[in-house]
Amino acid sequence: MHCEPAPRPHHSLRLAIAALALVSLAACNPFAGPAAGARLYDQSCAGCHGPGATGGPGGPDLTGLATRAGGFPRAEVLNRLDGYGRGLTLHEAAMPDLSYLMTGRLMHVDMGRGASRMMPERVVALAAYLESIQR
Template sequence: MHKIAMAMLGVALLGACQDNNVMPGPQDGRALFMANCAVCHGADATGNGEMARAMAKPPKNLTLIKVRHGDTFPRAKIMSIIDGYARSKTMTGPGMPEFGVLLEGDLVPFDSGDGIQTPTPRKLVALLEYLESIQAER
């Protein structure tokens, strides 16, 4: 019993040692995308997920964000869509759901392109980094 308690304490201490200063990267966001977004946007993010056919307005091809915005990835705009701030209240059909789990956890400094570091949930930053990494080249 004592060994089990010591092992559990070791695991808890190891988790507490996570370096919260390490910024999330695309690899961190891929799992979040697969768990939260792929059902509509597809595993390849082109808008062909299982739920896409059932939607009144098909999901966007997320690999073309940069192409649609003049070869620039609009970090602030995309963040405001995935965090729920800029979602349209007039969407027909199921629309894009809110993902409260992405708002949980620690915060990291995020620069949306204006030079200001804003404390932002790590999971949202990871998802944005993933989306930026999968952009198609012209």
């Protein structure tokens, strides 16, 4: 008897599962949900990226990330926020010091494609907020 491997889930299904995992984690942790992320965004990001992340004097519109990437690029957003928080330069963009994002509790986050890592809940909250405002 010859057994075929089970078909691999479609890419969008995997993204949906990863999104559900992030939303589920954020729902269990009010400090890592979209509401907490909105407060962090208003404090640290709105000055450049504008109210509601629609673009501003020093930063691009962040509400179209999902459209441009064919789905919300969660891992890329988390990695970018984490990198800026650690003082790393990702691309030419001049970002302010976001090292305060690295303080506080860590939480386990599904990064998609079978990868996971511990991330500061503030980074997760900002990503959850950005995901919640995609158009």
